[in-house]
Amino acid sequence: MIKDHSKKYNDLTNLMNRLGTRIPETMIAFDSLHKASINEGILSSKTKELIALGIAITVRCDGCIAFHVHDALASGATSEEILETIGVAVLMGGGPAVVYGCEAMEALDQYIVLERNNDNG
Template identity: 35%
Template structure:
């Protein structure tokens, strides 16, 4: 999953070179919606994990799992959030629990 994070970094660098204004605007939006508000930043990351599993995005799973763990989420909370995606999205989301477990294992000790 660290490889996925590295791929995100490489993509962001390319986007900053090729679409700097759009990339800046996207990350400003990301920062504004992921901060604490009526819903805590931790809970927003748990929501993002569920959405990442449902969207079948391994890069998103790696990114948001690492962030959720940094914000104090534990393994049980992350899995429970991801299971909401399975409930709503079915078998394909269940299979994306595989990279989710990899991300939890890799980033839990940081």
């Protein structure tokens, strides 16, 4: 199953930027919706990213998993919080969520290695 989630994150970022040049109104609106939904509020950005990750797992979206594991970590989520989120997604999504939960765990492990390498290099 090994996928390069960091590459997926970067590739999708580039593709979404390209899509934004072709359908700018839609992508500007999507970006605004994303920012408004994830900004700090009564729920923290970290909590919102964890919710998004749980949904990404249950709807089986590879790209969403790469993004929301990345963004959950960037928002201050711990590995334990991400793993617990995977557990809740499994509860709600059953067997298929186990498969995509493994993808999320793999993304988490890859991002942690990258972070360590960046800290040491």
